[in-house]
Amino acid sequence: xxxxxxxxxxxxxxxxxxxxxxxxxxxxxxxxxxxxxxxxxxxxxxxxxxxxxxxxxxxxxxxxxxxxxxxxxxxxxxxxxxxxxxxxxxxxxxxxxxxxxxxxxxxxxxxxxxxxxxxxxxxxxxxxxxxxxxxxxxxxxxxxxxxxxxxxxxxxxxxxxxxxxxxxxxxxxxxxxxxxxxxxxxxxxxxxxxxxxxxxxxxxxxxxxxxxxxxxxxxxxxxxxxxxxxxxxxxxxxxxxxxxxxxxxxxxxxxxxxxxxxxxxxxxxxxxxxxxxxxxxxxxxxxxxxxxxxxxxxxxxxxxxxxxxxxxxxxxxxxxxxxxxxxxxxxxxxxxxxxxxxxxxxxxxxxxxxxxxxxxxxxxxxxxxxxxxxxxxxxxxxxxxxxxxxxxxxxxxxxxxxxxxxxxxxxxxxxxxxxxxxxxxxxxxxxxxxxxxxxxxxxxxxxxxxxxxxxxxxxxxxxxxxxxxxxxxxxxxxxxxxxxxxxxxxxxxxxxxxxxxxxxxxxxxxxxxxxxxxxxxxxxxxxxxxxxxxxxxxxxxxxxxxxxxxxxxxxxxxxxxxxxxxxxxxxxxxxxxx
Amino acid sequence: xxxxxxxxxxxxxxxxxxxxxxxxxxxxxxxxxxxxxxxxxxxxxxxxxxxxxxxxxxxxxxxxxxxxxxxxxxxxxxxxxxxxxxxxxxxxxxxxxxxxxxxxxxxxxxxxxxxxxxxxxxx
Numbered sequence: 001x002x003x004x005x006x007x008x009x010x011x012x013x014x015x016x017x018x019x020x021x022x023x024x025x026x027x028x029x030x031x032x033x034x035x036x037x038x039x040x041x042x043x044x045x046x047x048x049x050x051x052x053x054x055x056x057x058x059x060x061x062x063x064x065x066x067x068x069x070x071x072x073x074x075x076x077x078x079x080x081x082x083x084x085x086x087x088x089x090x091x092x093x094x095x096x097x098x099x100x101x102x103x104x105x106x107x108x109x110x111x112x113x114x115x116x117x118x119x120x121x122x123x124x125x126x127x128x129x130x131x132x133x134x135x136x137x138x139x140x141x142x143x144x145x146x147x148x149x150x151x152x153x154x155x156x157x158x159x160x161x162x163x164x165x166x167x168x169x170x171x172x173x174x175x176x177x178x179x180x181x182x183x184x185x186x187x188x189x190x191x192x193x194x195x196x197x198x199x200x201x202x203x204x205x206x207x208x209x210x211x212x213x214x215x216x217x218x219x220x221x222x223x224x225x226x227x228x229x230x231x232x233x234x235x236x237x238x239x240x241x242x243x244x245x246x247x248x249x250x251x252x253x254x255x256x257x258x259x260x261x262x263x264x265x266x267x268x269x270x271x272x273x274x275x276x277x278x279x280x281x282x283x284x285x286x287x288x289x290x291x292x293x294x295x296x297x298x299x300x301x302x303x304x305x306x307x308x309x310x311x312x313x314x315x316x317x318x319x320x321x322x323x324x325x326x327x328x329x330x331x332x333x334x335x336x337x338x339x340x341x342x343x344x345x346x347x348x349x350x351x352x353x354x355x356x357x358x359x360x361x362x363x364x365x366x367x368x369x370x371x372x373x374x375x376x377x378x379x380x381x382x383x384x385x386x387x388x389x390x391x392x393x394x395x396x397x398x399x400x401x402x403x404x405x406x407x408x409x410x411x412x413x414x415x416x417x418x419x420x421x422x423x424x425x426x427x428x429x430x431x432x433x434x435x436x437x438x439x440x441x442x443x444x445x446x447x448x449x450x451x452x453x454x455x456x457x458x459x460x461x462x463x464x465x466x467x468x469x470x471x472x473x474x475x476x477x478x479x480x481x482x483x484x485x486x487x488x489x490x491x492x493x494x495x496x497x498x499x500x501x502x503x504x505x506x507x508x509x510x511x512x513x514x515x516x517x518x519x520x521x522x523x524x525x526x527x528x529x530x531x532x533x534x535x536x537x538x539x540x541x542x543x544x545x546x547x548x549x550x551x552x553x554x555x556x557x558x559x560x561x562x563x564x565x566x567x568x569x570x571x572x573x574x575x576x577x578x
Numbered sequence: 579x580x581x582x583x584x585x586x587x588x589x590x591x592x593x594x595x596x597x598x599x600x601x602x603x604x605x606x607x608x609x610x611x612x613x614x615x616x617x618x619x620x621x622x623x624x625x626x627x628x629x630x631x632x633x634x635x636x637x638x639x640x641x642x643x644x645x646x647x648x649x650x651x652x653x654x655x656x657x658x659x660x661x662x663x664x665x666x667x668x669x670x671x672x673x674x675x676x677x678x679x680x681x682x683x684x685x686x687x688x689x690x691x692x693x694x695x696x697x698x699x700x701x
Contacts, residue, residue: 076667080639080675087635087675091628091682293646293663310640334687341679348672355668480625560617563624565690568697 007148010396014186014403015163021179022167042177042329048342050177051326053184055082055343056350057133057409058140061187061402063457064351066374068358070283070455071297072290075358077306078457079351081313083344085464089318090340095333096479096562103328104419105321105471112478114552115486121493123424125470126321128497129463130413130420131444132504133322136459137413138448140375141406147376148399157448160403164410165441168418169434176411177329183408188350190401194382194394195353198360201385215287215366217271223367225267230281231370233258238275243267269370277366290362297458300519305527309461312529316464319471322412325419332566357381375456378402414441451508458526462504465529469496469536477540479562482555484540487547492540496532503528620693627685635678642666 042050060082067075102108105126110119142156167176225243233239236255243250244264255261260281263269271277279285282298289295296302297309317323330336361368361377364385368374379402382394417440418433426432454462470493477484477492503525506512512522524531552558646663 073663073667076664080667080671083672084635084639084675087679088632090679091632095686291661291664293667314636334690337683337686341676341683344672344676344679348676351672352669480621556614556617559621560613563621564617565694568694 004149006392006396007399010400011145011148011403014400015159015407017182017186018179018404018407019163019167021182022170022176024178043331044335044338044342046177046181047326047330047335047339048346049181049184051180051323051339051343052346052350053180053182053187053404053408054176054326054412055320055323055347055409056184056187056405057460058137058144058402058405059457059460060351060354061191061405062140062144062375062378063455063460064354065358065361065378066368066376067297067455067457068355069361069377070280070369070374072284072295073293074296074302074306075457076355077309078313078461079355081310082317083347083351084310084314085317086340086344086347088314089323089327090337090344092476093318093324093479094327094336094340097324097475098327098330098336099333099564099566100558100562104416104423105324105475106420106424108478109474109489112552112558113484113486113489114554115490118486118490118493119424121490122471122474123420125493125497126420127417127440128501129319129467129470130321130417130440131447132466133320133460133463134410134413134441134444135448135451136456136463137406137410138444139451139459140456141403142448143373143375144379144399144402144406147379148395154449156406157445160406160410161441161445163407164414165438167407167411168414168437168441176415179411180408183404184346186404187401187408188353190397190404191350191353191357191378194378194398195356195360197390197394198364198381198385199356202360202363215362215369216274216276217366218364219273221271221367223269223271223370225263225265225269225371226373227371228262228264229371230260230262231278232260232281232283232285233278234285235276238272239278240270241267242270271367277369279369280371283369299523299526301523304523304530308465308527308530311533312461312465312468312527315468315472315533316529317467318475319467320464321416321420321467321471322409324471324475325416326412334565354378360385410441417441454508459508462500462507462528465527465532466497466500466504468529469500469532472533473537473540477537477544481541481544482559483544483548483551485544485547485550486552487550488540488542488544491543492536495539496536499535500528500532503532616693616696620689623689624686627682627689631678631682631685635675638674638678639671642671 060079064075064079064082067078097108100108100111102111104123106119106122109122110116138157138160140156141160142153145151145156145159146153167179233255236258240252240254241250241263242252243266245255245267246262247264261278269278284290284295294302296305299305327336327339330339357378361374361381365377365380368377368380379395379398382398383391385391386394414437418437421436421440422429422432426436473492473496474489478489506525512525516522642663
């Protein structure tokens with residue numbers, strides 16, 4: 001691959017910068033409060049950049065463009081939802097959560113409902129969400145190193161795991177705040193520059209993406225199938241295939257007619273210049289279908305899919321522990337609100353570019369639609385579409401942005417795991433935080449290698465569904481409803497967690513047969529939020545009403561502390577027992 | 579105010595404002611009936627504000643899939659070469675979200691200032 005040394009150098013530079021800035025922060029980190037909440041001293045501007053840097057994961061940097069290239073208009077809901085989640089967080093959670101003075105989500109549960117047992121349940125939910133979320137990050141790292149440098153798939157998870165463990169063990173929250181703020185701007189540059197360069201190229205190109213045919217390749221292209229795949233061939237002219245088609249060995253033959261074909265592992269397709277690309281089954285194949293809304297993201301019941309994605313992403317952000325923990329680092333509730341607002345602005349700016357790249361990917365690298373590995377689109381676009389020295393430089397820039405995405409999100413998740421484990425399972429000292437970070441960073445590595453990978457954005461969307469069905473109702477009801485009891489909260493966490501967790505596990509393992517019961521079981525497992533979120537809210541409220549006698553007696557004082565502005569002297573900062 | 583007459587002045591023997599502030603603050607902190615009522619009012623106002631603005635955002639955003647489902651011909655409308663459904667979702671949705679957020683921050687801070695004025699003010 002041309003430009004590989006340049007790409008490798010860019011990856012290395014991004015990793016070294018990450019570790020370097022982390023070490024600068026380590027000099028400032030001394031106390032437990034530094035490690036957990038950066039001593040609550042981060043202003044809105046730094047904090048918003050850090051939150052955005054942490055939040056824009058592999059799913060946003062690579063996954064959004066891939067999904068848009070593959071499914072078109074309905075995939076646009078993912079970036080909109082990922083941004084709208086912060087509006088939900090701003091409206092319902094940001095300021096009261098900060099004013100509660102808690103330092104982790106389990107600590108908030110104990111503060112609000114006074115139950116040590118509930119705290120343990122919440123801790124378990126936090127750890128599960130973070131590990132579910134780390135797995136796709138590590139998988140994205142494996143995919144990126146394999147696509148860019150041809151390295152074995154296991155190397156990505158191991159490298160990223162090692163770097164984040166070192167950073168988090170070293171400096172905790174203080175240190176990663178600087179790292180993540182830097183990474184937002186790095187990611188924005190790394191995606192904006194190639195997108196704008198391609199925009200110039202795209203506008204000069206007279207072809208249109210509409211029309212009855214799938215996109216055409218612009219030069220002769222050879223594609224090797226790495227996992228068995230069903231493709232939809234719309235126009236067989238110009239395509240020759242070698243390998244196993246529908247269980248029959250073929251050697252350099254053309255497809256007989258348009259239709260669906262199963263290509264086994266190892267099969268090679270050769271597409272002559274100007275031939276129409278086969279598209280993985282389930283994705284819209286004609287340009288017109290791709291441009292139109294309402295076709296969903298593969299499978300049946302597209303309107304349900306869209307509604308479920310909207311619910312999961314709008315409400316899921318409120319329940320992401322690694323995002324919430326950053327809000328505890330604000331000096332006060334007003335700053336927490338301003339931080340959330342600034343995050344909406346930063347994300348709005350960022351998501352313009354993956355959308356553009358998704359469109360360009362369909363134009364310039366349509367062969368990715370055959371194997372369904374559209375997540376690689378952002379990485380391959382610059383060299384495929386621009387080529388030469390400029391293409392290599394842009395590819396290296398994109399690679400640096402991608403590695404920043406894996407590192408930033410992974411370190412944030414790891415701080416949350418370590419914070420929850422060290423204060424609730426271990427004894428809450430700095431040493432315990434470090435032990436917990438090593439454990440939490442290592443466990444997802446084997447999971448990332450074993451789990452079959454959905455598209456990155458879809459795996460992350462499932463984690464959002466789990467968060468929206470567990471921590472979101474806990475926080476929203478805890479902040480606004482005096483009737484919540486610890487038994488009710490625990491029931492809701494368990495029911496919502498089991499339902500959404502089971503769906504996520506099933507979907508990652510392989511999903512449910514689409515032909516069963518009109519496709520409803522398959523679509524509910526693939527997009528569980530529209531069912532599990534109402535279920536969790538209803539369970540939490542119902543069980544609370546049944547146990548109304550056990551409402552915490554202090555609830556009036558707790559509400560005053562969460563909602564009254566700080567300078568009236570109600571606030572109390574909680575810290576772990578030393 | 580006419581120029582001939584001297585301005586009316588309020589004459590007080592001692593400024594009782596400080597004492598009053600402390601009393602209301604203590605009422606909020608100690609959760610007396612007055613304090614609790616004040617806090618309940620604040621929570622209700624802030625929740626109402628959040629719910630109203632969430633409804634605005636949800637209506638604005640959720641109308642899109644419904645309208646697109648009911649009138650698929652919207653897809654064919656184009657502005658500057660971009661189809662309307664793409665223009666709405668990929669570009670216009672973001673300023674709407676930010677605008678709603680900004681409005682909320684302004685009104686929520688206003689609500690808190692009003693609360694503090696009630697607690698701290700002596701009128």
